Amino acid sequence: MIKKIIVMTILLFLIGCVIEPREEIQKENVNDTQIQAGEVIVKESAVEEKSVDIRRCNDGTLYNECSVQKPYYCLDGNIIKKASVCGCPKNQIASYENCVSAFEITPFEQTFTYTLNGRENSISLTVYKELNDFLSAKPRKYYCNPECPSSREIEMKYIDNTEQKPYMKKLVSKIKSKTSDKKEQARIAIALVQRIPYADTERRNNALTGRYPYEVLFDNRGVCGEKSLLLAFLLREIGYGVSLFHYPEEKHMTVGLKCPLEYSYQESGYCFIETVEPIIPTYIPSKYVDIGSLDSDPEIIQVSEGKTFDISEEYSDARELKRINSIGLVLQPKDYAIWRDLMKKYGIYVRGRLFFR
Structure with missing residues (x-):
């Protein structure tokens, strides 16, 4: 019995000799820190970090x-x-x-003339070769992957180009500086775009590229679709509701200006605005060079919501001009006087030159 007690004592002593050093190591590991809820809390005895002045x-x-x-x-x-x-x-x-x-390395001035209420005026705008070159280099092709872009998506890509927009808005600002009357601003925009020369050479040589509105300003020329996109931009920025009338069969395009229903084209809510040359808004030519009359129904492409333009004055003038034109070449003095006043009021060309010049 005494031997067993001696053996047990020896074993306990040996076990104690093994366990105690492990406990001391653990204590040494946490000597400067305590573990509380998973966070390390530095004691005062730890070395403090120096703050860095950033x-x-x-x-x-x-x-x-x-x-x-x-x-x-x-x-x-x-x-x-x-x-x-x-x-x-x-x-x-x-x-x-x-x-x-x-885009502003090589500037030069373009001057755009317009007629408002029988008076000719002009607006000068600084344009830049580099921006024009940038837009000219943009691809004109569209791909179906798998769906083809809509007509509106295609046209709005030209109207809403982000690079040209701030430069186009400079023209809008210059139009607005001429008058605070929104109707007069719209009339200036219409007359100005109508007076931009038609790009007949490119059309005849089949060299049309589909200019961006800014390119029309830079070149000071354009065809129907190009000039229509320009006018659509200007009228939208002035604050009016705008659409495009696209005639795929006749390969023609005009602008639709939001107006009272009784004056609108085909009861669409938009009035017909031709951009090819000076002509009274709502007046629809009976025939066009090369394309004849507009017999098909247009695709109406909405550009923007906006104000309604009271076009009653233009509508009345257009009907009067239609009446006089239907008479023929020989006019009575009264009709001739009315015709002459309308030509002057809207700056309409006669035989390639402005009538009142």
Whole structure:
């Protein structure tokens, strides 16, 4: 019995010699830290980290680094332009340390004339070769993958191009500067686009490319569809409801201006506005060169919602001109006087020149 007690004592001593050092190691591992709810809490005995002073400019940019807004750079607490280091935004290029538009390298002035209430006036606009070249290089093809784009998607791609929009709005601003009357602004836009020369040479040589509205302004010429897209943009920005009348069979396009139903084309709610040459709004020519009359029903492509234009004055003038034109070449003095006044009021061409010139 005494032997068993001695053996048990020896075993316990040996076991104690093995376990105790492991407990000491565990204590050493947590000597400077305590584990509480999964977080490490540093005791006072731990070495404290030194705070680092991170220096930034007011916009949050670190010292000696580029801002997220190119070409700005943080130098000694000041934001400066440094295009040589930080680069420029899309469609801009470096000029010394500044960024300038890549579309505004070669400017020149275009002048657009118009007739409003019998008085001729003009608007000058600075246009740029680089923007025109950029738009000219854009592909004109559309692919069906698997569905084909709608007519509206195709036309709106030309009207809503983001690169041309700010430059087109400059023309809108110049139109608005002529008068605060929205109706008069719309009349200026219509007359101005009608006076842009028709691109007859390209049409006859089958060299039509489908210009963007800005290209029409740059070239100061365009065909029916191109000029219609330009006018649609201007009228929309002025605030009116706009559509396009597309005649696939006749290969023709005009603008539809939102108007009272009784004056509208085919009770569509939009009045017929020809853009090829100066002509009274709502007047529909009986025949066109090369295409004859517009016999088919057009596809109506809505461009925008907007204000309704009170076109009663133009509608009355158009009916009067239709009546006089139906008489023939010989007019009575009274009818001739009415015809002459209408030609002057709208700046309508006669034999290739403005009647009142």
